[in-house]
Amino acid sequence: MRQPDYRTPHIGIDSVEHQSRLLELWEGEGGLKGFLGTVDHKKIGIRYIVTALILLVFGGLEALIMRLQLAGPNGTLLNPEQYDQLFSTHGMTMIFLYALPILSGFSNYLWPLVLGGRDMAFPRLNAFSYWIYLFSAIFLYVGFLTGNGPNDGWFNYVPYASRDYNPGLNEDFYSLGMIFLGISVTAGAANFIVTAFRTRAPGMSLNRLPMIIWGTLTANAANLVVIPAVSLAFFLLWMDRQYGTHFFDTSGNGQPLLWQHLFWIFGHPWVYAIVLPAMSFVSDGLPVFCRRPLVGYPYVALSTVATMILGFGVWVHHMFATGLPGLGMSFFSAASFVIVLPSAVAVFAWLATIWLGRPVITTAFLYFSSMILMFVIGGVSGFMTAAVPTDWQLTDTYFVVAHIHYVLIGINVFPVLGAVYYWFPKMSGKLMDERLGRWNFWITFIGFNLAFLPMHLTGLFGMPRRVYTYADGMGWDTLNLITTIGSFVLAVGVLLFVINVLKSLKSGAPAGPNPWDAPGLEWSTPSPPPPYNFAVIPTVASRTPLWENRLGESGVVSSVDRGMLLSQGKESIGSSAVDAEPDMILHMPEDSVAPFLLAIGATVLFVGMLLKVWFVIGIGVVLIALGTLLWLWPRRDLREREPVHG
């Protein structure tokens, strides 16, 4: 058991000697050991972001190949098996391996910085969830690259996923890979929740949380609840496939619909989990470029939470055609309508922020503000699918494909690209090129809308989803050609983004600590921040600590250069959940290879399960045991052994 540390911390002023002492305490090792063992949330955050962006490019290339196949009727570029694996892998990549991890990356990097802390609550768990994410992504892609990619869509309905209809390893890779990935998400979610409630700078009470905390916290609270449903579903499927259980098999009184319930009770909250943090990027970033605080902060924060709670009650709208009773469907239909309202709160808060502020057009502003319109387009098409009888026509046509892409590109990718333009200077110390940024934005924007706006019509004209080819004379030829052209324009936009990042990394203008004159705590540290983030723990007196003197709020003074020094070890501050009153000193762990070792052990275990080789499973278990032992070995600097004095 760790002994809590209730000493009263020394209060002092930032100084050069203090900083060098902190650097000595916090700077990690170099070399391979440092690379594998780092627990610095900033390094882990950037790893998440880079990995997720690479996977975004993979998913994009898969989409381009499919768009070539669909550019005209009777395409012959791909055979059905190739097409099925491509669209399934595309969905898996974008929804699971890109959309959440990219947001977790930003949150990982930014949370301690916006909260005024020195790291996440559980730094080693943080490293662990990254390694698991990386290895599960590799696991899933090994399947794809050996011709064993998922082939039943990301939703993976049974019985097509069962062994009778799908005898290859495809679905075993996917089932096990998804359970594997779920470990990462669950560990990350727990870490975010504790970090949000227990590691905030003094004074950062709940009503002063930056929106990125609300968005990510809400999303991860949901993840913690729903990941078990999907992990269970995939586990049952794997048991059905490999050990002859009958959870989904009608010949043993199993229920195919059970899969759909388990999947969508996870799947719909997940959709909110991959947009709410991105929406919070807009809520934090847009006001900076409107030169005023966000309009209606408490309403936007509450609407975030409300969306998530309602989001638990709408999963059946994915199943309106499955023959469920009308009364049941009417409940889920109504919930799906009501969930529009909290979204309207956010949209009008953003619009009001633009109208009541003094907007400055930058690339980040363009991404954030254009997102509002795409959010609305993706929102109204979702509203249409809430009308059950109309959904009987819309569902499983390209209308829903258009909808999901407005949601996932409009509400996830656009805010993410905006967030890169906004926070890149903090992460790298360099500004991104605004001229190239404008090209990047407009080409991405035009390409995206050219590809996906006409797709609504393709859907209304009846084109079914997930077909590897289509006949001519159905009225879809021209629309599909436009979508293919648009998707390549979009790809050029993304390419320009990558070029801009690389160019700016190499030769961007120095950013300084606060290039945008933004109000959040993260802008009070140097760019890039030192390993310890803050030399002294800031004290927060308002929602916009760096803007206080200009907003004319009398008597409100946050402090960023005088505060708790916490330099007697690797220390940070623990605070109370609601009011963020400091209540203990946290002792943060040193770098450790235990998370890496544990993740390697888990990988070996999953490979063993895939191959059903007990020997390999045994090695995995041993490695996991060793990693756990190393991790949990009581350490004096963490006050896990005999009490220390001073």
Added chain:
Amino acid sequence: MTPLGYLDAAGQRAHIILPLTWLTIAISLLVCVVIAVLLWLGVRRARSSGGAAETRATAVTGGRSGVRWIGMGIAISGVPLLIALVWTMVALAEASGPPADPGLTLDITAHQWWWEVHYDAAQPDQTFTTANEIHIPVGQRVLVRLHGGDVIHSFWVPKLTGKTDTIPGQTNLSWMEADRPGRYRGQCTEYCGWQHAHMAFEVVAEPPAQFQRWRAQQLQPAPAPTTPEQTRGRSLVVYRCGACHRVGGTLAGALAGPDLTHVMSRSTIAAGTLPTGPGTLAEWIEAPQALKPGNLMPNQGLSAQQLTDALAYLETLK
């Protein structure tokens, strides 16, 4: 123009849905236009454009709280939302619920990748089974009982009725009523494997008298062969095709594939993949795996003579 489009309707159930679809489209377009205009005008207020320096140069102000915007937004969104909600519930009540007293009852079983259609009747000798082409009388409610043959599929005839999944282990109900004669395309819309793309069917709505004639014809067994070619062809069909298919009135009685008794009366073969005709039928028999990879029918590898004979007989199955 758009055989699978659902912005026009030719049947009762689709007619119930269509106004709701237009209502939600109208609301959606209106909302998008309003927001786009608000956003455009708001962004146009920007006095400054550039990067970090321009941002820093613009002073920060508190300004008005703006909470009234949110109140207005909720109010504006709430009204159309409520209208759509009530309309949805009314349309749902009207469209769901199978007809109490259907004029015709069909049992449709979806298979990878074709549709088995069984016509139910009070007298067992009035029942029959066909595939991929569903004839119905105009103006009568048709109850459709949907069965899952293997994996999940979805039954959809956009001009007549919305989608209902066919799920193994349960029987789902749908219904349709055509209000004018015509051929309406249907399509599987739940992803079901390699040939999900080629799992179409047709609903042929006919005046009741014509439907009765079609029904009487479907009840007939296959005609006896009249030429030596046809006779040889029949033996071949019974021996080869009969392993999976049924031809009424012959020894070919297997139920694994579509019933061939009246195959030439249907307008397409292989679930909407090819138009029916001697040429396409020959192509299909020779190379089903090239035309529809993954389907259960193997390439036949018949000699030229065998193919001619088989076709001669199959062409009589009208």
